[in-house]
Amino acid sequence: MSTLVVSQIGPASSVQDGGRFGAQRYGLTPSGAMDKLALAAANSLVGNELMAAAIEIGPFGATFVAKGGAVRVALSGAPRPADVAKRPVEMNTSVTLSDGEKLTLGFARGGSFSYLAIEGGIAGEPMFDSLSVNARAGLGSPYPRPLQSGDVFETAPASETPEMRIELPRTSGAIRVVMGPQDDEFSDEMKALFLGSDWTVSATSDRMGYRLEGPVIRHLHGHNIVSDGTVEGSIQVPGNGSPIVLMSDRGTSGGYPKIATVITADYGRLAQTPAGTPFRFQAVSMAEAQAELRRYRDLLRSLPDRVRELTSSEFDVDALFTANVAGHAVSATDVTTWPGVTPD
Amino acid sequence: MADPFPRPRLLPSGDSAVTVEFSRTIDETANRRVLALDHALAAAGLAGITETVPTYRSLLVHYDPGVIDHETLCARLLALSAGSLAPETDIRRWRVPVCYGGENGIDLEDVAKALGLTPDEVVARHVAGTYRVAMIGFTPGWSYLSGLDPSLQMSRRQNPRLATPAGIIAIGGIQTGIQCLAGPCGWHLLGRTAMRTFQLHREPTFLLEPGDEVSFIAVDEKTFAEQERAAEAGELIAERIAA
Numbered sequence: 001m002s003t004l005v006v007s008q009i010g011p012a013s014s015v016q017d018g019g020r021f022g023a024q025r026y027g028l029t030p031s032g033a034m035d036k037l038a039l040a041a042a043n044s045l046v047g048n049e050l051m052a053a054a055i056e057i058g059p060f061g062a063t064f065v066a067k068g069g070a071v072r073v074a075l076s077g078a079p080r081p082a083d084v085a086k087r088p089v090e091m092n093t094s095v096t097l098s099d100g101e102k103l104t105l106g107f108a109r110g111g112s113f114s115y116l117a118i119e120g121g122i123a124g125e126p127m128f129d130s131l132s133v134n135a136r137a138g139l140g141s142p143y144p145r146p147l148q149s150g151d152v153f154e155t156a157p158a159s160e161t162p163e164m165r166i167e168l169p170r171t172s173g174a175i176r177v178v179m180g181p182q183d184d185e186f187s188d189e190m191k192a193l194f195l196g197s198d199w200t201v202s203a204t205s206d207r208m209g210y211r212l213e214g215p216v217i218r219h220l221h222g223h224n225i226v227s228d229g230t231v232e233g234s235i236q237v238p239g240n241g242s243p244i245v246l247m248s249d250r251g252t253s254g255g256y257p258k259i260a261t262v263i264t265a266d267y268g269r270l271a272q273t274p275a276g277t278p279f280r281f282q283a284v285s286m287a288e289a290q291a292e293l294r295r296y297r298d299l300l301r302s303l304p305d306r307v308r309e310l311t312s313s314e315f316d317v318d319a320l321f322t323a324n325v326a327g328h329a330v331s332a333t334d335v336t337t338w339p340g341v342t343p344d
Numbered sequence: 345m346a347d348p349f350p351r352p353r354l355l356p357s358g359d360s361a362v363t364v365e366f367s368r369t370i371d372e373t374a375n376r377r378v379l380a381l382d383h384a385l386a387a388a389g390l391a392g393i394t395e396t397v398p399t400y401r402s403l404l405v406h407y408d409p410g411v412i413d414h415e416t417l418c419a420r421l422l423a424l425s426a427g428s429l430a431p432e433t434d435i436r437r438w439r440v441p442v443c444y445g446g447e448n449g450i451d452l453e454d455v456a457k458a459l460g461l462t463p464d465e466v467v468a469r470h471v472a473g474t475y476r477v478a479m480i481g482f483t484p485g486w487s488y489l490s491g492l493d494p495s496l497q498m499s500r501r502q503n504p505r506l507a508t509p510a511g512i513i514a515i516g517g518i519q520t521g522i523q524c525l526a527g528p529c530g531w532h533l534l535g536r537t538a539m540r541t542f543q544l545h546r547e548p549t550f551l552l553e554p555g556d557e558v559s560f561i562a563v564d565e566k567t568f569a570e571q572e573r574a575a576e577a578g579e580l581i582a583e584r585i586a587a
Contacts, residue, residue, distance in 0.1 A: 229404025
């Protein structure tokens with residue numbers, strides 16, 4: 001039995017997978033990876049199911065050591081310097097740690113969360129079909145809390161297949177939103193201000209919510225509405241007029257008006273926006289948001305086919321991408337439509 | 345016969361959810377319509393619905409737009425909303441033991457003073473009520489109950505407490521609530537119950553459902569302590585009662 005031992009890790013690092021669905025009506029939030037495309041990319045590099053559990057690593061550095069045998073891992077998401085025993089490791093590649101070797105990860109640059117997938121997945125006891133950590137509810141496995149130094153992941157010894165790499169399309173531009181559900185609580189002028197201003201993510205943000213800094217958005221009728229349901233990416237405006245984007249560990253209901261909702265395809269990109277980096281919102285129609293969702297799902301589904309041997313020079317990823325867009329619909333947000341996403 | 349109720353508003357909540365809003369305020373009829381639609385939707389077995397979240401005044405419907413498109417879903421939701429309210433016959437009723445006052449209900453004295461009642465009168469009026477689970481939200485198992493005696497209404501605390509224990513029974517505004525997990529609370533704490541609305545490794549994990557009826561029974565501290573141990577061992581503590 002090989003193990004991967006956490007020898008040092010910063011806050012805001014935890015085991016996350018595709019999320020925990022089906023109990024929002026009981027107040028249980030889905031949790032799950034903040035950037036599911038990066039989670040899926042890391043998993044596909046080591047042959048795991050796309051939404052299998054991996055280690056979500058916050059903005060600070062971390063070190064891991066293989067013990068009892070070799071361990072293969074893969075890294076995706078927010079770029080950061082990485083090496084194994086002083087050998088540099090590129091983002092979006094797999095790497096094998098020999099017994100006793102150390103993987104050192106630096107601070108995230110130009111993002112917030114990186115994903116370390118372990119070949120064979122993470123062994124744990126699923127709760128509501130998910131290993132994702134929800135520290136407030138005491139859920140998550142193998143550790144129902146953020147990771148600490150000394151934590152151990154048991155895994156099968158690394159396979160002897162070649163190391164892999166994956167190319168991901170670069171995306172940039174405004175974070176797209178569908179207006180509503182409570183955009184009628186705001187004047188046209190305020191909606192224009194919301195869509196026409198630069199925003200930054202506050203440093204006080206976390207997996208529950210991203211506080212935005214920018215102009216003050218005033219309500220037409222006050223900031224207290226009767227609580228109603230929230231989704232990942234709901235943008236609520238509390239009394240102080242500073243919007244909060246509700247993230248993966250949000251409360252399932254909330255009592256502030258929600259001016260708009262981040263589209264699924266752009267949620268991970270927002271989650272990766274570093275504190276202080278300006279960005280804008282752009283309103284799109286429902287039809288456009290759902291067309292983007294289809295493209296996003298196609299991209300997720302195409303990931304295993306985009307994986308190449310590390311040493312291969314083959315580079316025609318776009319052709320491969322378009323060749324693999326067919327197939328049955330898979331929900332990026334609903335774990336129940338991903339067959340076998342948890343190692344149960 | 346014409347639909348006796350106004351049409352709900354269908355509000356987009358991103359690309360994979362729609363909010364069916366029956367009212368902007370806390371309204372008994374609206375909440376019954378929310379729960380009736382929730383039942384009707386479950387009974388209809390509509391493909392592509394992934395999850396529903398009932399609240400006081402709206403039903404949040406999560407769906408997979410790859411299976412059902414937005415327009416079709418909205419049309420079905422409107423049609424199902426036009427039906428009658430859910431029949432009252434299959435409602436589950438629970439009796440929940442509560443240890444009122446003392447260190448378990450640190451606000452009871454202050455609440456009584458503010459309302460011009462004795463603590464015993466507050467407890468008597470709270471116990472006399474029959475409540476309905478209007479919604480569960482905020483944190484796992486946090487149950488919002490409608491049906492509070494209007495004479496017990498008072499606004500929430502100016503300064504919410506950042507830490508309150510598990511199992512608190514509280515009042516705030518026109519509602520009473522059961523908080524399952526320890527956590528912050530801005531309501532007035534009347535007592536505690538050993539019942540856990542959410543407990544891992546217990547069947548069922550979540551005890552109360554939106555729409556369930558709840559009444560309270562006062563127990564002393566010794567009984568509460570015994571029930572705490574029994575709850576720890578996985579007992580439900582709440583008693584299912586006949587109509």
